[in-house]
Amino acid sequence: MFPFDIFGFISGFFILIFIVVIIVFIIIIIIVYKLLHSNVDHETNTRYKMPKFRTEDARTTFVKKDKENLTKEKISSKCKYCGEKIEDGIAFCPFCGSNLSE
Known part of the structure; x- marks a missing residue:
């Protein structure tokens, strides 16, 4: 037989x-609780931005401009050696490489 304590339990x-x-069981319960509730803490800190509703005061206005002022016309000519369109004032043809400054 096992020796008994004064409180009636089995040996020390x-x-x-x-x-x-x-103690191990309590530690496991605490770890599981912390892991399950760690995501909840992150969700409470997250703020969701609501879309702003437009009112009549906050209308956007568009400024119409002439297309002529916005675009720059490129003056182009043709290469006298290969016939491709090139910009005016360049020294060499980008297509055939011939000297255009002569």
Whole structure:
């Protein structure tokens, strides 16, 4: 037979094992609780931006400009050697490489 304590429990060795198992079980419960509730904390810190509704005061206005003022016309001519369209005032043809400054 096992020796009994004065409180009626089995020997001190089994009591020690029982206490260690209880402590490990409590630690596991705390870890699982923290892991499950860690995502909840991040969601409460996240703010969702609501779209702003347009009112009559906040209308956007568009300024119409002439297309002539916005675009620059490129003056182009043809290469006298290959016939491709090139910009005016360049020294060499980008297509055939011939000298155009002559």
